[in-house]
Amino acid sequence: MLQQTQVATVIPYYNKWMAKFPTIRDLAASDIETVNSLWKGLGYYSRAARLLSGAQKAVKELHGRLPDNAKDMEAEIPGVGRYSAGAICSIAYNQCVPVLDGNVHRLLSRFTALHAQPKSKRTLDILWAGAESFIEQSKRPGDINQALIELGSTVCTVRDPVCSDCPLRLWCKGYQKTQPNASHPSAVDADIEDLCLVCDPMPSDEDDGSVTIYPMKTARKKPREELDSVNVIEWRSINNGDRWFLLVRRPQGGLLAGLHEFPTVPNLTGAKASSSDMAKVPYRLLQELLMHPPHSLHSEKEPSKKPTNSNPSYHVPKITHVTPAGDVVHVFSHIKKTYRVQWVLLEGEGDEPPQLRPAVSPDQGARENGNCVKNPKGKQRPSKRSEVSEAEVNPIPQTLSVQWVPLTQVEDTNIGTGVLKVWKLVEKLWTITR
Ligand code: SF4
Structure with a gap:
């Protein structure tokens, strides 16, 4: 310590x-x-x-x-x-x-x-x-x-x-x-x-x-610089206005081991760091994370009202806003991270946030910690939790556990200081856009 x-x-x-x-x-x-x-x-x-x-x-x-x-x-x-x-x-x-x-x-x-x-x-x-x-x-x-x-x-x-x-x-x-x-x-x-x-x-x-x-002074090694796309993905119920946020738990080893963060694509360079590519990132992420992802970022079409096989009452949600929130700079001992933050608003019908993809490759830690989270009205319910394995197109690099967390509980989740700064930055947007 x-x-x-x-x-x-x-x-x-x-x-x-x-x-x-x-x-x-x-x-x-x-x-x-x-x-x-x-x-x-x-x-x-x-x-x-x-x-x-x-x-x-x-x-x-x-x-x-x-x-x-x-x-x-x-x-x-x-x-x-x-x-x-x-x-x-x-x-x-x-x-x-x-x-x-x-x-x-x-x-x-x-x-x-x-x-x-x-x-x-x-x-x-x-x-x-x-x-x-x-x-x-x-x-x-x-x-x-x-x-x-x-x-x-x-x-x-x-x-x-x-x-x-x-x-x-x-x-x-x-x-x-x-x-x-x-x-x-x-x-x-x-x-x-x-x-x-x-x-x-x-x-x-x-x-x-x-x-x-003494001791001999040496030039301090400059931390390497990295740019990450951080996506604060909110699902909001059209029916009752409940708000849930998607959190991913990091692997149990390495940087920020086991902590939760918003879905992030790390180390973007070149064209991938352009604002047009950034706007596509949430769409790609949701393809990987949701059982029934939205059709298209800028789709003019209404979201499908067709119930799915696995959930007859479920409707595919739609991304309604991707709003850039700005940058958060966070310096670790060896890396200077710039988190380019965007708030992604996903809206849909029903009382439950969209279903996450089922476990492909189990993360034992997540299983063992299958605790409950409170819904926005304060009732206990099992957390929506799933594990997503690394796929070829998956921008998330390792097997990770994913969950929806109600608005009121995001800050109580195990998030690091950098993620808390991201959260505060996005919160400011709501007061502007409300
Ligand atoms: S050990 Fe350090 S404090 Fe002690 S005499 Fe040497 S330089 Fe000074």
Whole structure:
């Protein structure tokens, strides 16, 4: 929870999480829908999904106990890398294994005056070895690891390190090299940089006489840019005015794992990003998602009043408006997404939204979570849920579960921050078009 997120933000999430999942077995017995609802707003949802699958694996295959050594934990538990394994095993099992998070990386880069590519294997090997040297003889490796993390985050900070308060100052090479008056028996006369086979030369404009020259600065990789067509598809009953919205659940792995979103066609380029093509997208989507899709986007014909075989009282709906709503920009760590949003109004007779295509390829997660949603009048009814498999022409890339959600419940569904922004953008249109 604390990855890229401040402690004050995390505390209420952590308390709710622990109240719901006091043991690993409670977590393992849960599902992605519940887990995401507790994580909603924290971002980086794949972490929540991995916590769930890690707990499930531990319960199913390891009698509900995490391995008691870092090597097995890293190898066997999804979502646990070297850092997490080191932290858990040193703190919980008193195992002499190091940790290297961003704080310790910075601290040790300064402590050793290491000016080298911060993410290169060679640099990381050196820093992991440095972290190990702090705990290898220790009786309290967990405490030492926590102390290093804490020292990095509170004293050896990114911009304003407080070297005068630092207990490592006397042995710190970075401090000695940048403070002319610093001295200690361990200080060396030779310029370490000249002797070092690992460090890159220090550019003169970077050397401002501060320890913040370590770790080496690298140009930040620009996130790649992608344009997605996001379609807020509403079905409105001609009979009673009830309003339902189509939501698709994302796969359980990867970006925004298991969250719901409006039907989206990702990464459009060239002609597909033109406004004329965008207007055709909802039509294509509905062909894939509905049992009886509308005939044509701009059809002059009335929708068929002919009842279908599967539902004798059902009438094919018609798209009556496709209204561009504008763009929402949402930046993930590695992708800058522009969501080009349009509101698609589908109207039809009857009290129920159009039937979704039947399951072609089951999504176990969706099945297990076949919970109820309230209809607009507040009564419980089973959600309209279906699974759609990847078809050749399907713009939706993977097997996904789809459902109609009443207007009043869209915001309560597990949607991410970007989707919430999309929703707010479309809501503004209604006040204009009403
Ligand atoms: S002396 Fe300064 S640079 Fe060195 S570890 Fe301490 S705070 Fe960081």
